[in-house]
Amino acid sequence: MTLKALLWDVDGTLAETEDHGHRVAFNLAFKEAGLRWRWDSELYGDLLKVTGGKERLLAWLERVDPAAAAAPDAAARMTRLHERKTAIYVDLLTRRAVGFRPGVARLLDDAQAAGLRQAIATTTTPANVTQLIDVTLGGRGHRLFEIVGAGDAVPKKKPAPDIYRWVLERMRLAPHECLAIEDSRMGVEAAVAAGVPVLLVRSRYTGTATIPGTVGDLPSLEGVRLQQLRDWHAKAVQGSAAAA
Known part of the structure; x- marks a missing residue:
């Protein structure tokens, strides 16, 4: 065939693009949102077992704050955070030689x-x-x-x-x-x-x-x-x- x-x-x-692109963008979005989260390279590698950025954020929230993850607005909050992360990532690609x-x-x-x-x-x-x-x-x-x-x-x-x-x-x-x-x-x-x-x-x-x-x-x-x-x-x- x-x-x-x-x-x-x-x-x-x-x-x-993962380590010096997406991971960096996630961390910048966390800082901007006032969250005390930081994903280092090793942790991010583990989190990549969850595909999709929004899904990864929800999985992380369930890990570090189960009560917040169970809230009715949890998915919407993580979606907004992911939207901001995406904007930061796109900007990083614009400014960095990839x-x-x-x-x-x-x-x-x-x-x-x-x-x-x-x-x-x-x-x-x-x-x-x-x-x-x-x-x-x-x-x-x-x-x-x-x-x-x-x-x-x-x-x-x-x-x-x-x-x-x-x-x-x-x-x-x-x-x-x-x-x-x-x-x-x-x-x-x-x-x-x-x-x-x-x-x-x-x-x-x-x-x-x-x-x-x-x-x-x-x-x-x-x-x-x-x-x-x-x-x-x-x-x-x-x-x-x-x-x-």
């Missing part, structure tokens, strides 16, 4: 030149995706990605397969016609549950534990060529067909 599309995760996959991880830009360009379709499947807020694309690719970025599946486009975030199914439906593609590129266990599990072959590219917070179900497990995309992605995809599809 021919590879027709690449489906990209964003944070940690396209760019290392680049793609090694190998990403070349693969994006090579895939486009080869006629492969490309899309984004992420849990992050649409504004975050838009700003990252703008600062890294400029105006051509929005022509590069046919579909951007982000934020609350679906009710359940990764590791649920919903965002992949949402993207596939809009691209009118079957799962086996695509290759997902992810950096986290939850992202891999989402792709696998959707039936999409997935390549793991480890990032700052991936850790070293084995993550099953991938077509490959890499420290980065540096030096990786498009033909290698095609080969991994073909091997995965053939393996699935043989197991059926």
Whole structure:
């Protein structure tokens, strides 16, 4: 089966935005709101087990102040806090030089030149995706990605397969016609549950534990060529067909 599309995760996959981007923005939002919360790198890595910024804030509130988390307005309060965090993050991206991880830009360009379709499947807020694309690719970025599946486009975030199914439906593609590129266990599990072959590219917070179900497990995309992605995809599809 021919590879027709690449489906990209964003944070940690396209760019290392978690530790020096999102985490910093959360802490600045906490300080601005008068909250005595501070997420260091180790704690933030643990909190990334909860996908989605609003969901992460609610999980944190439940951990540090169960009574406040049980209040009727808890979700609304965390939503407002997350909105402010998003604004701070977008501003950080504007003021700081943020680049793609090694190998990403070349693969994006090579895939486009080869006629492969490309899309984004992420849990992050649409504004975050838009700003990252703008600062890294400029105006051509929005022509590069046919579909951007982000934020609350679906009710359940990764590791649920919903965002992949949402993207596939809009691209009118079957799962086996695509290759997902992810950096986290939850992202891999989402792709696998959707039936999409997935390549793991480890990032700052991936850790070293084995993550099953991938077509490959890499420290980065540096030096990786498009033909290698095609080969991994073909091997995965053939393996699935043989197991059926």
